Each structure stands twice: as C-alpha cells, then as structure tokens.
Amino acid sequence: MAASKDPRPCSIADTLALVGEKHSLLVLREVCLGNGRFDQLVRNIGAPRDILATRLRRLVDAGILVKQPYSERPQRFEYRPTQAGLELEPVLMTLMAWGDRHLRGDGDRPMVLEHSCGQALAPVVTCRACGDEVRHEDLTARPQAPGWTVTGPTAA
Amino acid sequence: MAASKDPRPCSIADTLALVGEKHSLLVLREVCLGNGRFDQLVRNIGAPRDILATRLRRLVDAGILVKQPYSERPQRFEYRPTQAGLELEPVLMTLMAWGDRHLRGDGDRPMVLEHSCGQALAPVVTCRACGDEVRHEDLTARPQAPGWTVTGPTAA
DNA sequence: TACCGTGAGTTCGGATTTCCTACTCACCGG
DNA sequence: CCGGTGAGTAGGAAATCCGAACTCACGGTA
Known part of the structure; x- marks a missing residue:
C-alpha cells in the first residue's frame, strides 16, 4: 500500500503546513522577542537569507506576521506578530x-x-x-x- | 552578511531539531491516539514509507517513542509514546x-x-x-x- | 502444497527543497 | 567619494522528499 493520498483531516496537520517548515517557528520566536528585522533574523536563526525571505512572505500571507515600515527614506521594515501570530x-x-x-x-x-x-x-x-x-x-x-x-x- | 553559523542558543530550536522535521509531529499525534502500527501511520499521515521509517528510528533514538512487539510469530511491532513523548x-x-x-x-x-x-x-x-x-x-x-x-x- | 494477503519495512530514480556564496540596489555618514 | 548597512535576489551544489516497486516472513485457505 502506498502513502494514502487523503490522510486524516486534522488541524495539527493544517497548522504545521503553515508554520511547520524549517525555520518558520524560529522566525516567530524572534519576532515575538521583538527582533523583527531581516538581518537580525538571519543572524539569530542561522537560516539562509533566501529561505528566510520565502518564510516571511508565507507567514505574512497567512496573517501571522505583518511587515511594517519603521523608517521611510531609507525604507526599512520590521516584521511583527499579528494577533494570530501571538496566539501561536x-x-x-x-x-x-x-x-x-x-x-x-x-x-x-x-x-x-x-x-x-x-x-x-x-x-x-x-x-x-x-x-x-x-x-x-x-x-x-x-x-x-x-x-x-x-x-x-x-x-x- | 551570511547566515550566522552560531545562531541563538535555544531550546525551541533544539526541540524542533528532533521533532520539527516533516511528519514527525504527526507521527506523535497518531501514536498518542493509539494508532502505532506502521501501516496505520502510513495511511493516517500520508507520508512515504521510507520517510516514516526514518522518522520512527529518530524518534525512538530520541526516547520519544518505543517500539514494542505486540505479537511474536509473526513478529509485529507497535510504536508507543514514552513519558517524554507524552510530554510533547x-x-x-x-x-x-x-x-x-x-x-x-x-x-x-x-x-x-x-x-x-x-x-x-x-x-x-x-x-x-x-x-x-x-x-x-x-x-x-x-x-x-x-x-x-x-x-x-x-x-x- | 500452492497461492494470496498482511505487516513492516528497504531500494530505487527522479522531483523538490535547502543551503551557501555572491551579487544587487538604495541609501546614509564622513 | 568610499565604505557600511538593510533588505533582499541569483545560481548552482547538496540534501531531502516522494512514489512505486521490491523484499521477507509469516498465516490462512483450498
């Protein structure tokens, strides 16, 4: 028998599909700690920059993080947890x-x-x-x- | 700056290094539900058999699961959570x-x-x-x- | 005895992801 | 003008994951 194509329906699985990829929960950790800038995340998590960029996009899309500017000129951003993010x-x-x-x-x-x-x-x-x-x-x-x-x- | 080689020391990261790989926590879910047999895991989780085998070895090594025989002749096994597993x-x-x-x-x-x-x-x-x-x-x-x-x- | 089914995996080649290093681009401060 | 910082993107190598097929030991049944 092969791996079933419709596994048990489960909110654990669904949640992990969003935040269970490598580094995602560590992003959330740093963001909850207040270290939401890209280079801080790179340093503190130890993940490659490109995956971090991918994870951040995904977490923002999922409504777990928001990307907020903390400075215009030069444009600088900071990621922060939403309410949903804090609930994780x-x-x-x-x-x-x-x-x-x-x-x-x-x-x-x-x-x-x-x-x-x-x-x-x-x-x-x-x-x-x-x-x-x-x-x-x-x-x-x-x-x-x-x-x-x-x-x-x-x-x- | 590259991805730092020594990220923040953190028990979240350490724990995820053990149980954060794809499917691992779903294995734990099924095992906690009492569905600890290999083919049940394959069906209920929807993971390829070889990955499941790898995850199970790792979780047993980590002391999160034990592999118990539930029948000699034919030899049949069942995975069950240890105390440490239950604490997850x-x-x-x-x-x-x-x-x-x-x-x-x-x-x-x-x-x-x-x-x-x-x-x-x-x-x-x-x-x-x-x-x-x-x-x-x-x-x-x-x-x-x-x-x-x-x-x-x-x-x- | 021959055959089929089941449990518990292993093996294989190919598809995806991840990783690492380097590069960009915009801006700032001296 | 020059170097530094923040926030990424680009490209190829390395590691993982996937699906399907195969193994092996047994048990049931006809």
Whole structure:
C-alpha cells in the first residue's frame, strides 16, 4: 500500500503546513522577542537569507506576521506578530519547556521567560472549562469525520 | 552578511531539531491516539514509507517513542509514546487549537478532544507558579547567554 | 502444497527543497 | 567619494522528499 493520498483531516496537520517548515517557528520566536528585522533574523536563526525571505512572505500571507515600515527614506521594515501570530506563542512556550526539561542538564537553560508574577515561567496546559491541568489519560479523542477511528480507549 | 553559523542558543530550536522535521509531529499525534502500527501511520499521515521509517528510528533514538512487539510469530511491532513523548502532547494540543480557531470556520473541527470534566477541551497555558493564564505582555525574556539580547521591552 | 494477503519495512530514480556564496540596489555618514 | 548597512535576489551544489516497486516472513485457505 502506498502513502494514502487523503490522510486524516486534522488541524495539527493544517497548522504545521503553515508554520511547520524549517525555520518558520524560529522566525516567530524572534519576532515575538521583538527582533523583527531581516538581518537580525538571519543572524539569530542561522537560516539562509533566501529561505528566510520565502518564510516571511508565507507567514505574512497567512496573517501571522505583518511587515511594517519603521523608517521611510531609507525604507526599512520590521516584521511583527499579528494577533494570530501571538496566539501561536503557547506552542513556542511548550516546545521550549520540553527542550529545557529533556535536552539539557539543569542549570543551562539558554533563556528564561519571567512571568509578571515574578517567577520563571513553567507553562502548564489546563482545561478552559474546569481549570484542571490536562493529562493524557483524561482525554478522549472524538473524530468528527467518518472512518477516522482511534484505537486506544484512553486515546488523545 | 551570511547566515550566522552560531545562531541563538535555544531550546525551541533544539526541540524542533528532533521533532520539527516533516511528519514527525504527526507521527506523535497518531501514536498518542493509539494508532502505532506502521501501516496505520502510513495511511493516517500520508507520508512515504521510507520517510516514516526514518522518522520512527529518530524518534525512538530520541526516547520519544518505543517500539514494542505486540505479537511474536509473526513478529509485529507497535510504536508507543514514552513519558517524554507524552510530554510533547501540549504542543499538539496548542497547534490543534490554533488551527481550529484560525484555519476553519466554526463547526467543522475534524476532531474534538473531550476532557474528563465532560467538556470539549480548550487548552489554556497557565503559569505553574501563580496559576494565571499566560499572556504575551506578561512575559519578559531573560537570555542566559551573553550577547543574545532581546530588543522589545515586553519581549517574550 | 500452492497461492494470496498482511505487516513492516528497504531500494530505487527522479522531483523538490535547502543551503551557501555572491551579487544587487538604495541609501546614509564622513 | 568610499565604505557600511538593510533588505533582499541569483545560481548552482547538496540534501531531502516522494512514489512505486521490491523484499521477507509469516498465516490462512483450498
């Protein structure tokens, strides 16, 4: 059997089709950090300039970034996150937390996010409805399209 | 200036180096859903078999998945998430929530995750220390390595 | 026994992407 | 006039990805 031509319909896949290409999420990281200029992005991300240009176009088209002039004469631009872009920050936070936890010995975190409460941020995903921390065992997947089953009873 | 050879040290980048290749997070999605067999993965993800084989090896090496036999004679395997793999689920949840919100008109969500509280899951990222929902403006980035500044005052 | 089907991959050549280096173009400051 | 900066584009080599076909071990069935 070949790779199916119509895989499971899924918002994860759709989102990754927009921001899952190499470097895209790092662009978003820098832009959220306030480093939105082209050469800053090149330096801080380490991506070739041409891919960066391609990624930026795509992210702007998708409404995740906007390209704003910060100086006329000479024309200079800066990329900034839109509201939709900012709403992707939780993805970055959870990725960073995972990397800090699993890829590094403690004490060598390359960056700490400080929350307004004064503590270093440890992000926790909770349920909007009940407020509890979400754990794998507490989830049941309900595919809405026919034919797309899920095998595990405690599926997520 | 060329693409810098030493970009910003960052756990987001490190994590993406492991799970950011094409299809990797979809593998994790299926495995978390309980669909851990090779041909299920091929069908549900829509990736070529050889790439899937490569991704699976990499994810197993990284300790995100384990390859477990579910039948001797004939030998048959199933991939399952490790604890570390399960800890990546928040990334999937936030990606899915974003896609549902921004890429689809309401009412056509391809999958709903039901939380044990009985409601459809709407994931919210909160601060472990104070419990509040984390918002962009409440974060301050503190790079730990020298030279890696952040320009915005309200950087995240 | 012969044959077909399934699970779990591997192999192959070709199509895409990415990468790297260099180049452009517009402007500014001295 | 000269060098530097910001924001890219151009071109070819290198790495990845893709689709289809092939393997191999087994199990069922007729």
